[in-house]
Amino acid sequence: MTFHKRLLIIANTPSTNTKALVDAAIRGATHPDIDHVDVYCIPPLQAEASDVLDCHGIIIGTTENFGYMSGEVKDFFDRIYYPCLEKTEGLPYSCYIRAGLDGTGTQIAIKKIISGLKWSQAQPIEIYKGDFTNDFIQRVETLAMTMSAGVEAGVF
DSSP, rough: OOEEEEEEEEEOOOOOHHHHHHHHHHHHHHHHHHSSSSEEEEEETOOHHHHHHSHHHHEEEEETTTTEHHHHHHHHHHHHHHTOOOOOOOEEEEEEESSSSSSSHHHHHHHHHHHHHOOOSSSSEEEESSSSSSSHHHHHHHHHHHHHHHHHHTOO
């Protein structure tokens, strides 16, 4: 019996473009060459601490709202922070931000929360700013494929 690892994707999708990003993340994370990773994509308001406690890696996707992460993603962090504190140290994470401004405030806020959780950054945070392009879709697909392959191989 082969052990399957779990990759969790938490992303808010308030628009067609952000839905395309999460779809690309799922597509990348479930690439046919990755055999032993089960991918769970849960909307931020439905995700629970138990989802995080049961995963081997996490991808966070958020929009930038008023220079900060989306309220849905902030709510997710508020609800899982203390139940996961000290229990998920070292959890590999990746993050992408769909920025209306420059993404800096969002990136800083996410890094502060995640540093408290002591999660391990598997890849640089991706910031997609400016007019939406298909390049964003390709980049998030690659980010998720790399994350999933790294979780499968145990390198993150």
